[in-house]
Amino acid sequence: MVQLEHNERAVALLGQLTGQGRLPHAILIEGPAGTGKKTFAQRIAQSALCTGKEKPCGICEACRKVENQSHPDICFYTVPEGKKDFPVEQVREIRGQAYVAPNEGACKIYVIDKAHTMNQAAQNALLKLIEEPPPFVCFILLCENRSQMLETILSRVTAISLETPTVEQCIETLQKRFPEKEQNLLQAAAAGAAGNIGRALALLDTAKPSKAAADAKALMQALTGGQRYECIRILASYEKDSETLSQTLSLLRERFAGLCTASYRGAAPADLPARQILPAQAVQAAKVIDEAAGNLARNVRIPLLCACMVEEIIAAFG
Ligand SMILES: [Zn+2]
Structure with missing residues (x-):
């Protein structure tokens, strides 16, 4: 059927x-x-x-x-x-x-x-x-x-x-269709398409979700290591590409959220940050990223919102 x-x-x-x-x-x-x-x-x-x-x-x-x-x-x-x-x-x-x-x-x-x-x-x-x-x-x-x-x-x-599904529903649909694909690629595509399944499918045919996944990983390292210029360098590639940036931010947010839940469970996080981050700091970082994603949707200039995000996160890590 x-x-x-x-x-x-x-x-x-x-x-x-x-x-x-x-x-x-x-x-x-x-x-x-x-x-x-x-x-x-x-x-x-x-x-x-x-x-x-x-x-x-x-x-x-x-x-x-x-x-x-x-x-x-x-x-x-x-x-x-x-x-x-x-x-x-x-x-x-x-x-x-x-x-x-x-x-x-x-x-x-x-x-x-x-x-x-x-x-x-x-x-x-x-x-x-x-x-x-x-x-x-x-x-x-x-x-x-x-x-x-x-x-x-x-x-x-x-x-x-017909309504656009939520990003979570979109991920669920993509998982059913592509059980062999990496979870973070599906997540990136769903976030970049804001839940629109047709657009997410089109994104999966491009290199954008894998760029988002690689950049999210590098950003996590640079942010926790306090390397603000490295962060800005990575984020500069998104100046004209808000769609891929929204994928990267969504994956970055998940990484910090994952860090926090791993520490509550007493487990080692899936990927180690450059240095130890307290759960409260990881939560704060996830919040700042959420805010940046919201500003992106409201068409705030990309270089500005990236710079603010990087400064706030690095400040939160003290
Ligand atoms: Zn029939």
Whole structure:
């Protein structure tokens, strides 16, 4: 079955819709890029086309075809390559086809990606289509922000909002998908993407999480050794890269938190600091890093927030 994670409210709403036995003719899925709108559309298609008893069963032929994207009754349209907007011609093309009966399923699903990029003419053409939909068609509009859609369209769709998971939920999902990958890389990617699973997956394809992990380790050494210039040197590489910096700060914070919990348990910490740090000092450092991460999110200048963080931590270590 197509898996949906961390969107309990949206999944419950979909359950209600399918429980009533008939899907609405037009559904709008709203959420920032990377929140799983296409996956959610796939799950709706599976519910609609499943031939099993409990829909979606995940095992019938239709369910399997939806999952490996080979079902002939799902039509996917997005902004053509090289274009910025979803063109009105493409909406007309959909209108030309939509009245043709399904191939093998009980209905046809049209997934319309990036619907928010449609201009007024395209949205009006779409409106005509969803005002008088063929009885066997379900339109699924994907959009990043419903405020970009015409009121007249919004009044005719069932809207479902997807939410960005927390960083912890994102790490959990990444762990399930990549059990072989190092925990600190997954953690770095989740933090850098602020929980957005699609963006975290994209980050994992880059060298950024490993840079973050290596730098967090070096920073811990330099901070506990009182080497402020070494800290500033490492942090200078982030002047224009707040995304990787947020990964590094998150890992650095975890390192200090780990130091503290290891000392409470009387265990040796996973990585030894340059010199002994008291638990209270480690807690203080973690707090300062948290604050720096907050300032980063509020667009405080990066060199300034890094310098303040380094000074405060070194001062806390006395
Ligand atoms: Zn099925």
